[in-house]
Amino acid sequence: MSATGFRLVLLGPPGAGKGTQAALLAKHFAVPHVSTGEILRHEIGRGSDLGGRARQYIDKGELVPDQIMLGVIRERLSQGDCAPGVLLDGFPRSIPQAAGLEEIFAAEHVPMRAVSLDVPADEIVRRLSGRRTCRACGAMFHVTLSPPAKAGVCDRCGGELYQRDDDREDIIQARLDVYHKETEPLMAFYRERRVLRSVDGTGSSREVFRRVVEELEGAPA
Ligand code: AMP
Numbered sequence: 110m111s112a113t114g115f116r117l118v119l120l121g122p123p124g125a126g127k128g129t130q131a132a133l134l135a136k137h138f139a140v141p142h143v144s145t146g147e148i149l150r151h152e153i154g155r156g157s158d159l160g161g162r163a164r165q166y167i168d169k170g171e172l173v174p175d176q177i178m179l180g181v182i183r184e185r186l187s188q189g190d191c192a193p194g195v196l197l198d199g200f201p202r203s204i205p206q207a208a209g210l211e212e213i214f215a216a217e218h219v220p221m222r223a224v225s226l227d228v229p230a231d232e233i234v235r236r237l238s239g240r241r242t243c244r245a246c247g248a249m250f251h252v253t254l255s256p257p258a259k260a261g262v263c264d265r266c267g268g269e270l271y272q273r274d275d276d277r278e279d280i281i282q283a284r285l286d287v288y289h290k291e292t293e294p295l296m297a298f299y300r301e302r303r304v305l306r307s308v309d310g311t312g313s314s315r316e317v318f319r320r321v322v323e324e325l326e327g328a329p330a
Pocket of ligand 1: 198
């Protein structure tokens with residue numbers, strides 16, 4: 110699959126490895142990695158209005174309203190670097206978002222694909238509760254599964270690693286509930302459109318990456 114016309118949506122529950130895979134895949138296919146969670150965290154960090162509004166929802170593990178998110182994604186996709194292709198991580202998260210995205214892509218006459226990363230529920234909680242994120246570059250580590258060389262320090266940029274407020278155990282359950290109610294129906298949405306591939310998301314990030322690339326390169330939509 111070439112970068113031209115590359116429109117990929119990564120699906121899966123929080124902690125399925127979307128962020129890690131998105132970074133690897135974006136590099137492999139030479140397209141921008143657009144994470145709506147990262148965009149919102151950046152807006153919170155710089156104290157913008159959008160960040161302030163988003164925070165009320167993020168801190169509770171809830172979804173930021175669809176109208177706000179559709180505005181965020183429209184604005185990001187209109188930037189020139191997304192013209193040849195894009196990899197979406199964390200968007201869409203609801204049927205109205207998926208329908209809005211479908212309209213945006215339809216206007217561009219470019220086909221899209223969706224890949225879901227399948228990981229069992231108990232593994233998800235283990236991954237999220239040990240996750241540490243770099244404040245500076247957003248890279249992700251895990252205290253036992255993929256620890257940084259030096260505790261608390263990002264291997265990639267030397268930034269400070271922290272535990273996201275929404276990666277604490279009480280909020281994790283709320284996020285999983287929201288996922289099942291709002292986001293899981295997207296599987297059927299994309300399956301009906303025959304653009305969904307499911308990939309086993311267990312094992313090392315390299316193994317999962319290889320499986321996703323095989324799905325994308327081995328089987329035209
Ligand atoms: P993530 O980094 O993708 O896990 O996103 C962190 C949080 O940001 C989520 O739990 C939501 O509160 C919010 N968020 C990110 N993307 C979206 C989206 N597409 N729709 C609604 N809320 C979102």
